[in-house]
Each structure stands twice: as structure tokens, then as C-alpha cells.
Amino acid sequence: MKPEIKDLLLKVDKPARYCGGEFNTPIIKENADVKFLMCFPDVYEVAHSNLGIKILYFMLNERPDVACESCYMPWVDMARELKERNMPLFSQETQTPVSEFDAVGFSLQYEMSYTNVLAMLELGGVPILRTERSEDSPIVIAGGPCVINPMPLTDFIDVFSIGDGEEAISRLADVLAEKKKNGMSRARTLEKIAEIDGMFVPGVSRGKVRRAVIDSLETAFFPTKVQIPNIEAVFQRAVLEIFRGCTRGCRFCQAGMIYRPVRERTPQTLKRYTEELIDNNGFDEITLSSLSTCDYPCLRELLAEIKPICDERRVNISLPSTRVDSFEAEFVASGRLSSMTFAPEAGTQRLRDVINKNVTEDDILSSCRYAFEKGYHSVKLYFMIGLPTETDEDLAGIADIVKKIKYCYKKHATSRKQLSLSVSTSTFVPKPFTPFQWEAQISLEEIERKQNYLKSILRPLNIKYSYHDGKTSRIETTLARGDERMNGVIRAAYESGCIFDSWTEYFNYDKWTAAFEKCGVNGEDYCGEQSLELPLAWERVETGISREFLLAEREKSRKCELTADCRKGCNNCGINREYPSAFKKNCAGGGKC
Numbered sequence: 052m053k054p055e056i057k058d059l060l061l062k063v064d065k066p067a068r069y070c071g072g073e074f075n076t077p078i079i080k081e082n083a084d085v086k087f088l089m090c091f092p093d094v095y096e097v098a099h100s101n102l103g104i105k106i107l108y109f110m111l112n113e114r115p116d117v118a119c120e121s122c123y124m125p126w127v128d129m130a131r132e133l134k135e136r137n138m139p140l141f142s143q144e145t146q147t148p149v150s151e152f153d154a155v156g157f158s159l160q161y162e163m164s165y166t167n168v169l170a171m172l173e174l175g176g177v178p179i180l181r182t183e184r185s186e187d188s189p190i191v192i193a194g195g196p197c198v199i200n201p202m203p204l205t206d207f208i209d210v211f212s213i214g215d216g217e218e219a220i221s222r223l224a225d226v227l228a229e230k231k232k233n234g235m236s237r238a239r240t241l242e243k244i245a246e247i248d249g250m251f252v253p254g255v256s257r258g259k260v261r262r263a264v265i266d267s268l269e270t271a272f273f274p275t276k277v278q279i280p281n282i283e284a285v286f287q288r289a290v291l292e293i294f295r296g297c298t299r300g301c302r303f304c305q306a307g308m309i310y311r312p313v314r315e316r317t318p319q320t321l322k323r324y325t326e327e328l329i330d331n332n333g334f335d336e337i338t339l340s341s342l343s344t345c346d347y348p349c350l351r352e353l354l355a356e357i358k359p360i361c362d363e364r365r366v367n368i369s370l371p372s373t374r375v376d377s378f379e380a381e382f383v384a385s386g387r388l389s390s391m392t393f394a395p396e397a398g399t400q401r402l403r404d405v406i407n408k409n410v411t412e413d414d415i416l417s418s419c420r421y422a423f424e425k426g427y428h429s430v431k432l433y434f435m436i437g438l439p440t441e442t443d444e445d446l447a448g449i450a451d452i453v454k455k456i457k458y459c460y461k462k463h464a465t466s467r468k469q470l471s472l473s474v475s476t477s478t479f480v481p482k483p484f485t486p487f488q489w490e491a492q493i494s495l496e497e498i499e500r501k502q503n504y505l506k507s508i509l510r511p512l513n514i515k516y517s518y519h520d521g522k523t524s525r526i527e528t529t530l531a532r533g534d535e536r537m538n539g540v541i542r543a544a545y546e547s548g549c550i551f552d553s554w555t556e557y558f559n560y561d562k563w564t565a566a567f568e569k570c571g572v573n574g575e576d577y578c579g580e581q582s583l584e585l586p587l588a589w590e591r592v593e594t595g596i597s598r599e600f601l602l603a604e605r606e607k608s609r610k611c612e613l614t615a616d617c618r619k620g621c622n623n624c625g626i627n628r629e630y631p632s633a634f635k636k637n638c639a640g641g642g643k644c
């Protein structure tokens with residue numbers, strides 16, 4: 052390590068975040084044609100919990116012609132020290148300044164990290180505006196779920212990788228290698244990148260840009276040897292992606308729409324990955340990851356295969372995203388009773404039907420009863436406020452569910468401990484490419500009124516109630532549904548000092564409001580109801596889900612009509628026509644057991 056970096060690290064909190072040298076770090080090839088920097092616009096501990104960047108980082112490093120390094124958003128003390136010492140932000144592995152890479156790729160998981168992208172570019176010595184970059188500047192790439200609407204970031208990002216990254220980033224690396232070998236200009240390189248499926252290059256791409264979809268996960272790269280962070284990550288465990296996509300069709304859920312179709316891995320492949328993940332990394336927990344793990348048709352078979360392996364090595368298995376209607380606690384590793392988390396999202400059956408959350412109160416209570424009989428004594432419930440058509444009666448329904456769960460515990464608990472029950476609410480954010488993409492978000496005053504109402508009805512029940520800050524949700528909506536005018540707002544917010552907007556202690560609503568005013572942009576344009584007739588900013592992207600399907604789902608929501616899980620039969624969402632090969636191999640292909 053260079054002495055000036057060593058000296059710098061002695062001055063900051065948690066220096067292990069910036070040291071590099073993590074266990075399982077691949078050898079960085081010195082003479083590789085392409086130097087790629089994988090960036091995450093949040094701190095080290097959050098970055099190391101993300102599977103997407105691990106997949107691309109290790110996939111690129113497997114290529115003989117690419118050396119891929121990593122870089123995370125430095126905490127405020129480190130950012131300040133770098134600026135004061137006039138030192139550039141550098142990579143973890145070789146302490147190379149960001150500006151010296153051929154390509155710098157950001158994974159955008161959450162809209163509230165956008166100002167951190169600008170901060171990382173500036174700290175790394177890369178011009179924030181793409182039009183100000185020179186032939187020598189890195190090509191700045193962004194991927195991840197947020198880029199399904201790339202429009203608010205078109206001033207800053209050279210290339211958006213939309214959809215599945217495995218094949219697209221590999222083809223992009225081919226173009227970067229060609230650039231290096233043939234001395235291709237930046238402009239020509241961007242033109243060639245724009246020809247790759249799923250790549251949107253502002254100023255170059257013409258017409259609609261199709262989301263990249265890989266036909267099969269079976270043949271896609273999956274890393275079973277991953278870096279072990281120097282300090283504990285937010286989620287410190289092995290992650291096994293069992294399938295991608297979701298068939299449930301919840302009408303508010305962007306992930307459930309934009310990752311269609313469901314693509315599953317076979318139990319045989321997953322068993323092999325489990326063994327490798329445990330042997331290579333030394334984790335004591337493995338999580339079976341997906342948007343709705345209990346919907347995996349081969350779950351029983353898979354658990355029967357991997358449980359003995361995990362038990363023998365004392366590795367706990369966890370099932371995240373557990374839906375209350377398909378709770379399978381019997382499979383959760385015995386001996387470690389933790390909290391149960393359910394997300395009914397809405398307090399009444401009427402509203403759950405509006406959002407197509409195919410879950411009944413009976414499902415919730417029977418899952419709780421099962422868990423209480425097994426000795427669980429802690430339940431966390433997640434709801435949303437401000438969903439379309441919501442009334443106070445729906446909010447009162449939350450209190451009713453809580454009362455029934457308390458009664459259920461009294462009747463069926465085998466634990467002698469007191470029931471620990473908590474309710475958490477977030478505010479509905481209408482997201483692009485969902486049936487609710489045209490809906491208004493409730494006003495800040497209404498968010499606060501609903502939160503206060505819930506406080507008043509939950510307080511007498513003596514349970515913990517927490518809620519997400521409404522101001523953050525308002526800004527999140529403007530960024531999620533933003534058009535190109537939001538570029539100026541993001542830049543103005545950043546220049547006024549906004550960073551770490553997803554961290555409560557750093558989020559500054561007044562600075563964001565001032566940024567809107569400075570740019571003459573009305574936030575209501577994005578938070579209010581969107582016209583059904585006019586094209587939407589994000590419709591520059593073609594996801595494969597048809598507008599007609601989304602409109603029909605919106606109509607059905609108004610009538611409280613349900614749409615069945617498409618594992619039971621195709622609902623004609625458009626994937627079947629736009630991506631026929633992925634459709635045939637997955638939707639129409641049946642389970643893999």
C-alpha cells in the first residue's frame with residue numbers, strides 16, 4: 052500500500068473499508084487489455100451484500116483480457132480527507148485512481164443513491180457530465196433495476212445496461228477490448244456498444260431500447276467463490292439465486308414485472324453451487340434468494356438435497372421474501388428460531404385484491420399459528436400506506452390483523468416468551484412498468500396524517516410501529532418517474548451538498564426542494580397522476596411487458612379483480628410475444644423437477 056494511502060487510512064473511521072485484500076479476491080491481471088472498475092454507490096458493508104455486482108465482477112475477472120476491480124462510496128470522513136489532500140478516489144484492489152480505468156460501471160439498486168454516483172465520479176477525477184469527457188476518460192456505465200428508467204441520468208452516464216447483465220456486459224467487454232487493440236475512438240466505441248442488446252447510449256441510440264433477457268439461468272455465470280469483506284457486511288451470508296423473476300403479479304411491484312419471465316435453476320445445479328459456496332467461503336448461513344422463494348416448484352426436493360450438506364457443516368438455511376400464503380417454516384433449519392417476517396402490504400382483503408396480493412387473512416393467521424406452535428415468538432409485519440383507493444378503513448384493518456395475531460399467539464404459542472410484534476409501513480411509490488405507473492402518490496401532508504392515524508390506533512395495542520420517512524418517498528418518486536429534466540435537479544441537489552440521501556442522517560429535503568426550485572421543475576409533475584394518453588418518459592425502454600397488459604391490470608385493480616399466478620396459466624403479459632425463446636424455455640416449459 053502506498054504510504055500516502057496508509058497515512059490517509061489512519062485518519063478515517065473503519066479503514067478496513069478501503070484496504071482491499073479481501074479473502075478470495077482474484078488476482079488482478081497487470082497486463083489485461085481492459086481495466087474495468089465495478090462501483091457501488093453506497094458504503095462497503097452495503098455493497099458487499101449485493102449479488103449483482105459479485106456476478107459481474109467475478110465473471111469479468113474470469114476473462115483473460117479483463118482486469119476488474121471494485122470501488123465503493125467512501126463515507127463522508129473519507130470523502131472529506133480525499134478532497135483536502137487532493138487525492139483521487141481509488142480502487143480497492145490496486146489503489147488505482149478511478150479516472151485511470153477504461154470503464155467504470157455503477158450498480159444502481161435504489162434511486163436515492165444517484166447523488167453518490169456524481170460524488171464518486173467527481174472524487175475519482177472523472178467529469179460528471181458525459182459531454183465533458185475526453186478520449187482518455189473512462190466510459191461510464193450504469194446497470195441494475197433503477198436504469199429501467201434511465202432518463203434522469205442521461206447527462207451523467209455514457210451507457211445504460213438495461214436488463215440481465217451477464218451476456219450484455221460480456222459483449223461490452225469485447226467492444227472495449229477491440230477499442231484497446233485497434234485504438235478505436237470513444238465515439239465509435241459508443242456506437243458499437245449501442246448495437247448490443249439492452250444497451251442504451253444517450254445521444255447515440257435511436258428509437259426504443261430493448262431490455263436484455265437471458266433465456267436460461269442454467270448456463271449463466273454464477274460465482275461460488277466470493278470476496279469475504281474485511282468488516283461485517285449488512286448481509287453476511289452465502290447467496291444462492293434459485294430463480295430470477297416472479298409470477299405473482301403484485302400490481303405495485305416493479306421487480307415482479309421487469310425481471311419476467313421466471314427463469315429457474317435446477318436442484319442439481321443448486322446443490323453443486325451450495326457445496327461450492329460453503330467450501331469456498333466459510334459462511335455459516337446460506338440464503339435461497341429470489342423474489343418469492345417459496346414459489347420455487349422444486350423447493351422440497353432442493354431442501355431435501357442441501358439440508359444434510361448444510362447440517363453436516365453447521366450452516367443455517369434461510370428463506371427470504373417469505374409470502375404468508377406459502378410459508379414453509381418446516382424447512383427452516385431447526386435450532387435457530389428467529390423472527391418471522393410477513394408482508395401482507397394492505398390491511399383489508401379489498402385492498403389486497405386491488406394490489407393483486409393473493410393473500411388472505413386466513414393465510415396470515417394459519418402461517419402465524421403454525422409458527423407459534425413451532426416456538427416462534429416474534430413477528431414483523433410490513434405494510435404500505437397510500438396505495439391506490441386506500442381509505443382509513445384499510446388502515447384500521449392493520450390494527451385488526453394485529454389483534455388477531457395477538458389472540459392467535461395466546462391460543463397457540465408453545466414459547467413462554469412474550470410475543471414480540473412489530474408493524475412497519477412504507478409509503479407507496481408508483482414505479483415505472485407496473486400497472487400502477489400512472490397513479491398519483493399521496494401528498495406529504497396525507498402521508499403524515501396516515502402515519503399519525505396508525506400511531507393512534509396501534510399505540511393502545513402496545514406493539515412497535517415504525518415508518519419510512521415520507522419526504523424520502525416523495526423524492527424517490529420524482530427520481531423513479533423522472534424525465535430528462537431531473538438531470539439538472541440531481542446535479543443541483545448534489546452541488547448543494549446532497550449525498551447519502553438514503554441515509555436518514557444525511558437526507559436533506561430542503562436542499563432537494565431548493566434544487567427543484569433552482570431548475571424550475573415542479574416535483575408534482577412526477578408525484579401526481581400521469582396521463583394515460585401521453586407517452587411516459589421511461590417508455591423509451593421496451594421491457595417486453597405490453598402497455599395493454601399494464602392498463603388492463605390497472606382496470607382490474609379498480610374492480611378489485613384478481614389475476615392468477617402465471618405459473619397456473621399464461622396471462623399474456625407480452626413476454627410471450629417479445630421474447631418468444633425465453634417464453635418457450637421458461638413460462639411454457641414447466642417446472643424443472
Ligand code: SF4
Pocket residue numbers: 298311312313617618620621622623624625626627634638
Ligand atoms: S408470458 Fe405469460 S407466463 Fe410468462 S411472465 Fe408473462 S404472463 Fe407470465
